[in-house]
Amino acid sequence: MSTSDATAAPTETTGNTGNTGTTEVTGTADVTAATAATAATGTTAATPPPAPGGTKGTRRIAAVVVGLAAAITLLLCAFGLPSAHGGPHHAPLGVSGPRQAVAGVRERLPQEQWDVKTYANAHALTEAIHDRDVVGGLALGADGVDVYTASAGGQQISTAISGLGTGLADQRHVKATTHEVVGFGADDPHGTGLGALALPLMFGGILPVLILALVAPGAATLRARLGGVIAFALVAAAGVTAVLHFATGTIDGEYARTWLGLAFGMLALGLPFLGLQSLFGQRGFLGLAVAMMFLGNPLSGLATGPYWLPDGWSTLGRLLPMGAAGSLLRADAFFDGTGAGAPLAVLGTWSAAGLAMVLVALRRAGRGEEARVGG
Known part of the structure; x- marks a missing residue:
């Protein structure tokens, strides 16, 4: 008896049975046919389809990776660039003293960094600091330079103003004295x-x-x-x-x-x-x-x-x-x-x-x- 005859015989015998029997016979026939095809060709009859959504999932993962990398880069730029470009930017600076000395300071300081405002004396200068018209100031005198700062308004700006006063005093071979007008608490002087x-x-x-x-x-x-x-x-x-x-x-x-x-x-x-x-x-x-x-x-x-x-x-x-x-x-x-x-x-x-x-x-x-x- 041939293989096809042996396979067909049970089909005829169970053809009048219920649905369950028919399903089992059909499945057996499919497996037998696939086995015969494999034996004849040496290859499998069919290749399993790829998992659904595989390509789409890979694209999503790639997009997430690129997006996160861009976010980290932007985060560095957001925090790093302001610090890298930090410095006085049109900061209002008060100056008092002889007219010629004040004019010399105005010419020396970069305009993109300091907005120089002139005051009659040191008292008017300190009042302007309290009123937040200026961030600090320099009082130029014959025997020295008085530096007035407000660290509570900005520690870095105050440090820069102190540096300006020290530089001017060194040029004039006089003493620079720093006065803190508005500072932080005594226990945290740097804020x-x-x-x-x-x-x-x-x-x-x-x-x-x-x-x-x-x-x-x-x-x-x-x-x-x-x-x-x-x-x-x-x-x-x-x-x-x-x-x-x-x-x-x-x-x-x-x-x-x-x-x-x-x-x-x-x-x-x-x-x-x-x-x-x-x-x-x-x-x-x-x-x-x-x-x-x-x-x-x-x-x-x-x-x-x-x-x-x-x-x-x-x-x-x-x-x-x-x-x-x-x-x-x-x-x-x-x-x-x-x-x-x-x-x-x-x-x-x-x-x-x-x-x-x-x-x-x-x-x-x-x-x-x-x-x-x-x-």
């Missing part, structure tokens, strides 16, 4: 605590929105999460202010004013995060988080002051919540509120925009609930 504030300030806006969304997700809890973000800003700012006052000694100013300013800064970050998250989900939240990480943090000027950054970057930094919060903190803690108007306006704009987005999301959620009840 280390203020420079370390950038990350706590940024995460003070990110973390409450992120964690509260995990603990109480959904549109139904949005109103409660809004209250949580506001409460967190007040409580966290109180703790941060306490550290700057009592632990590091960076700030000697009024506690309540500093606390409320920091709380406003955290709120100006938290409300936009919450608004974008409520309207666009995690994509909106992550988009703003990346922008704050790449732009808000390195351009905030918390460690350097605004005049140490290139002009365009400095302006952009002060229009972002972190830069505005840093400017408000300097004004409240060291200059009795002088110069607080602009950062308050920026923080108010960001807070209002974030709150508006939250209110829109609440309204949408209310309409959805009414539609479900009506249906």
Whole structure:
């Protein structure tokens, strides 16, 4: 009997059985046919298809790798380029003294670095520093050069002004004397605590929105999460202010004013995060988080002051919540509120925009609930 006859016989015998029998016989016939074809040709009858989505998955992995590498490069540029190009950029500098000496200083200093302003005497110069009209100054006299600095307005700028005064004194073979007009606290004369504030300030806006969304997700809890973000800003700012006052000694100013300013800064970050998250989900939240990480943090000027950054970057930094919060903190803690108007306006704009987005999301959620009840 041939192989085909032997295979056909069971088919005829079980042809009148149920579905199960038919399936088993058909499967046996397929296997037998495939085996015969393999024996005849020496190759398999069919090649298994590739795993579904294999090429697409590889492309996605490649895109992620390239994207992450680009992100790391941009992160280095965001943090490294402002530092590499750091220096005085049109910083207002006060100078007093004999007219000829003042004219000589004006001609010597690069105009792209220093904006020289003339004052009648040293007293007028120090008043201008308190009023934040200048970042520091030089009082030129016959027997020496008096250098007036405000480290609380920017440590690097103050160091540069001290260097200018020392250089002028050496040229004239006289003595240079430095006077600190507005400085940090005695326990932190270099303002280390203020420079370390950038990350706590940024995460003070990110973390409450992120964690509260995990603990109480959904549109139904949005109103409660809004209250949580506001409460967190007040409580966290109180703790941060306490550290700057009592632990590091960076700030000697009024506690309540500093606390409320920091709380406003955290709120100006938290409300936009919450608004974008409520309207666009995690994509909106992550988009703003990346922008704050790449732009808000390195351009905030918390460690350097605004005049140490290139002009365009400095302006952009002060229009972002972190830069505005840093400017408000300097004004409240060291200059009795002088110069607080602009950062308050920026923080108010960001807070209002974030709150508006939250209110829109609440309204949408209310309409959805009414539609479900009506249906």
